[in-house]
Amino acid sequence: MTGNSPLTFQVLSKCSKTKARRGLMMLRQTKPVETPVFMPVGTQGTLKGVLVNQLKMDNMNCQIMLGNTYHLGMRPGPEILKKIGGLHKFMAWDRALLTDSGGFQMVSLLQLAEITEQGVKFQSPFDTSTECMLTPEESIKLQNVIGADIIMQLDDVVKTTTTGPRVEEAMHRTIRWIDRCLEANERNDDQSIFPIVQGGLQPELRKQCAEALTKRDVRGFAVGGLSGGESKDDFWKIVSLSTDLLPNDKPRYLMGVGFASDLIVCVALGIDMFDCVFPTRTARFGCALVRSGQLNLRKQTYECDLTPIDEKCGCSTCKTYTKAYIHAVINEPIMCSLLTIHNVYFQLQLMRDMRDAIESDKFPEFVKTYMNELYPEEKPKWIVDALKSVNVDL
Amino acid sequence: MKFVIEPAKKCAGRLGLLTGIDRIPDKSYKTPLLLFTEQNLSREVLEISGFQNIAVLLSFDCSVQMTNALKLYKKGISEFIGLKECLTFVTIKNPCYPCLTGHHEKGSLPVYKKSGKINVTSEDYMTFIKESMPDFFVTLADGDTWHDCSKKRIIKSNERSNEMLDECIKHQQGIKVKWSKMIGTVEGGYSEHERRKSVDHIKQHDEKIIGYFIDGLHRNGHDAVSLDSIKVNEIVKYTLSILPHDKIKIMLGAFLPNQVLELVSIGIDVFDSSFAILVSKMNRALTFNFNLQNPALLDSGPEIDLTDSKYKDDFSPFVESCQCLTCKQHTKAYTNHLLNTKELLGPMLLTIHNLHHYKMYFEAIRECIKNDELSDLKEMIDVQYKNKTFSYEVQKNVAQTN
């Protein structure tokens, strides 16, 4: 990698047993992102009820955030983003950003989206008589305006549980589209496109896809099409296969995964980057993440609970407030702010703990302790199997 | 508690210093003082935004659900809400929201809390005070009077309030209220005769009362914005003339900035920030100028509506010279986007600016009293709010989107 590359990735330490690795990704030479990393989702240019200053506080130290191209393309729209010079400036966030291609959001949010060789065809959500088309070129053009440090190729999205020739078609189309995306990228010197490994739950297709994508000149890879209702057994096997197929010297991003146990297993399987709306969404409903699962603070039992969400948590919410207070302000905007802070901190701290464990080569011990706490009784079979595949016996 | 008024000058308004508060003896607060009303900002956000050493106004109706927890907590509501070093002042109803009409049961006050209406007795109220241990609290009173309400209602309100005051005092003696100091609630609507009766009654307990809350002039929410200034000034002036000069005087509600100046010059010492909160809830930013050194006025007026599409690509701060976190860091365009997309951060950024703006306004007011420039300031604010018709109609419990 040359010194001027907008994305450099260095593996700093590797777990001696599992495929876990600790790394440092440097974006535009100035924005360090320590991996494995969890990226909170700030869909429309903000995390719900949280100041960017809070994300940059020493204890929180969020280094990268995700924005959604589909939403940002609608509002504020490319003209405004172009005028101010991109999302970083628009939301006053000088750290790293990643945007998705917009394709997945379209297919999942718009009922009438249809995928053709040209791109994703959809009805305008504001004017149903207008037909729009998101081509790979359009997606990149939009992401070039938004200006995130890492941008995603437009991929052909099929439901994870789809079987038959459609899966294969989508895989091949995804490969054809990466070339169109790379070709269309006008800011290759400061925005890095990640291709997306597709192929459903079929190892053979995943293999073909990964082989083709690794031939392209790219700086990192994503694993897509998972976390969509497939069995956990299928899930971990595809993840593990994908990390085996992808080069060691580039970051690997598993899209849409964010439950604590999934994060731990997938780090063990060699994933470096994650994103998920769950921690921020569940905060809005009054739920706090804890090592044993989650607490619903709406419940009457918390009315007089004078302890913080987690005694050991270092977030500003736990340092100041009790569960009883949060219960008393349930549904008020401040509840969402306090729980978002805690939940994002929870995710980032879990990643920090994993990085530390990898660095001191104690990752397998960390995994065992965590899983014992999370599942004091019987452990889910898929977790046992997945960890066994990387030499950790629970 | 000690309240010292600076030696009276010829000019209008009075400067004072509130010190010796039992719970936070090292703190002092300058009057005219601004209390921060329900702002929905966490401690961390307040800290980052530079709001240190604030005084907060809490209301019984918005906090009563905390009573059981506070009882076990034993450290008081200041610490419970994460602001233990801040002065806390408890009132009955949050002045941001219009009072809902309710039938007045004998011996109790109808109060609307989150989960619905409750009839509050003096005992209920004092139990809350005992458990929350604020630095100051107003005595329970029926302030349900307004500018054209019937004589009968005023008389009734006064009778009921007198009873409630006696009860509050009785309960205070029965319980060990650690450091909470009592503020007497003065009622009597717009009738001098009834104001006199109310004051006479409170004066019987004067050794237990450290200040006065002039209530019963509006029904909270936008009602306080549209007060008849002349009528209010007259009755407040009269009321203050029959109250001990050296004790602290409080008025709560979303008064227009120029009305605040009227009340300051009459001699009111403490106000709250509900006006800034209402403006935030209406998606507007305060932009009125109170800088006598640089009196140029903006064409955009005293408040700007950030949902206006003309701001969608305006990358300037709300107020160029403003030093608040929002203005130093964010643009009108970003706030416009956040409001359009119903993002929680939108109201937060507005609240941070508006509270900062209003806090600086109070600093300017104190400066003007010192320099005998209150009338110049009044003139400047009058011009800006003249012929302006903004809506401030915010309803309680508006469901939060998203």
Ligand SMILES: [Zn+2]
């Ligand atoms: Zn926490």
Ligand SMILES: [Zn+2]
């Ligand atoms: Zn400002």
